[in-house]
Amino acid sequence: MSSLLINQPEYSWLKELGLKEDNEGVYNGTWGGKGEVVTSYCPGNNAPIARVKQATLDEYNETVNKAKEAWKIWADIPAPKRGEIVRQIGDALRKKIKLLGHLESLEMGKILVEGVGEVQEYVDICDYAVGLSRIIGGPILPSERPGHALIEQWNPVGLVGIITAFNFPVAVYGWNNALALICGNVCLWKGAPTTSLTSVAVTKIVAQVFEDNKLPGAICSLTCGGADIGNAIAKDERVDLVSFTGSTNVGKQVALKVQERFGRKLLELGGNNAIIVFEDADLSLVTPSVLFAAVGTAGQRCTTARRLFLHESIHDEIVEKLSKAYAQVRIGDPCAPDTLCGPLHTKQAVEMYLSAVEQAKCEGGTVVCGGKVIDRPGNFVEPTIMTGLAHDAAIVHKETFAPILYVIKFKTEEEAFAWNNEVKQGLSSSIFTKDLGRIFRWLGPKGSDCGLVNVNIPTSGAEIGGAFGGEKHTGGGRESGSDSWKHYMRRSTWARGISLQKNSFKTSI
Known part of the structure; x- marks a missing residue:
């Protein structure tokens, strides 16, 4: 019998998540993976679970191009309709919540109740984002010019590259993904190499929702990989926002590379x-x-x-x-x-x-x-x-x-x-x-x-309704609730003159 845990009877539940011995770690509407093969290990016994074929740089470039094309379709869909898709993602995750939580315990090492609770955070942020999809927008401001309106317009940034860490391999992606989607963006995810099975399993669930709705799968893309893929995301001018969660040292490198191209970044780094x-x-x-x-x-x-x-x-x-x-x-x-x-x-x-x-x-x-x-x-x-x-x-x-x-x-x-x-x-x-x-x-x-x-409460246990993030070397970014959605949009202020003459607007019934 294979030494991989996935082939042992007590771990047969992994196959209910669509996992197998060798898993493709690239998704852009179709599955692929021609890069290095990485074995995922269980921290509880250091036994191999299964393998993931990571992305090559060519596959990364292909995925970015497909994501940019998918954005042209997704951005035209009204925000409340995008919210409906996110609602379906949340429902799909609910159906697999115990299996995904179990996978987190097996692959990341956190206890079962924490694994299930983390998947619940993705579900919760989907619920939150559904309501948010009907209220995002800017104010109408007083103009100093007579007969004028001053309006703040918010539009999606485009492609959001999401790089997540091993310790929260589901929730952090969820915080970014749900808000980015309702704002009209498409997403490209690179999870930690040591939790690649979790990235693949989550992407399979999300991809099925887009397939069921006859929408491009590249709206939520995946490129499993190591530093080469992360470096490509940071340097790529086609990636309109880079959301990075990880160590302060690596976050600093990412920030410098993004800043070199005057790109946008959202950093969630360390905490002492x-x-x-x-x-x-x-x-x-x-x-x-x-x-x-x-x-x-x-x-x-x-x-x-x-x-x-x-x-x-x-x-x-x-x-x-x-x-x-x-x-x-x-x-x-x-x-x-x-x-x-x-x-x-x-x-x-x-x-x-x-x-x-x-x-x-x-x-x-x-x-x-x-x-x-x-x-x-x-x-x-x-x-x-x-x-x-x-x-x-x-x-x-x-x-x-x-x-x-x-x-x-x-x-x-x-x-x-x-x-x-x-x-x-x-x-x-x-x-x-x-x-x-x-x-x-x-x-x-x-x-x-x-x-x-x-x-009078612990330092851990933040809720999705509030903005999550920190100052100084923690990076200054904010994810999840409050007005964190603004990170995923660009703002324009526009003005127009309005005629004040009577009967200037002709109507017919």
Whole structure:
């Protein structure tokens, strides 16, 4: 029997998603893939799942050309009609939500409830976009010229290149895809190479909706690939907007390449997120919130809590409670329903985890719990709490994609707020307090400098109705709710004179 998991009886459900041993990783109305063959592995046991044939640069160019042609059709369809197609995409995803969630657990490594929940985010943003398709537009503004109207017109940018990361291989594409579509754009997706099966499975579902409606499949194209495809998207003047989600280092390279051609970009990059707990906090909220934020997805969310600032009067008490809670976390097979923490995504991530723990020790840190690799198949590590580090220690200012939490004492509100803001990233942040004045200072201009500013809840768990994104080295982009749709459109202001004479408009009945 083949060593691939897809050929083993317990994984036969993968075929219900249209997957097979060798999968084509290019879609532009037809399926293809003549490039490198990449094997996808399960982080829970490092066993091979199946293979994906990636795009060549020639196939990429062909796909872009087909997408641009498809845009000519899609842009002419009224926005509410485009919204109807997006509604159908959401319904199609609903029918496969458990299967897709299971695939995420198998291929990415997040626990089952998180995998299903992530697919639900794509469904939710489709629902949101359907309503939005009937209200997007600009205002009629007062003109200083008599008898004139000043109007703001919004039009689609054209082709949106969407580059997504391994840790949210469905939701981030969904946030971009649903809004881009109702705005009148076409999409070209390049997912992370290590989650290519998820990209293929999602694209098959979306493609069927367009086929059923007799619309070009290239409206939602796919080019699986590595850095060569990502580089091509960044440099390609035919790509009107590049939406990139990933590390700050790679995001900077993408931004520079897009800027060289004066292109548009939307960046969602790293986050070195902090939780601040004051002495007046409701301590019953703190332990579960910190645990969820620091250990969820094995510390591989961009919104993961990596720094915990505790008022000196409650430091020891909270650390003790957290240590007991960490000891009860069930670590194991991400596909098992009772697992709370799955593996890291790759072997390289395990090495980075070990390196960070050792560096923290060298800088004065003490391991309170965790700190070791778990001796079992897969990429499992112990969720780790470390104390004794300075707020400005080099390792504390470094984002490590792993479940490592640095706990630091503080004395005053001023220093806690300053320490929250002193890192280069500015994605998510949270305080725990009952002081209403402090809450408003936290939300104000001298408070948190992050894009997500929470009170008495974790740093993770953003809702689709609000704009998601961060400041500084997080990139400044906004996705999902609020007015994020404006990223996917271009704005024109136009004026015209209107006759004020009576009977200037002749009508007939």
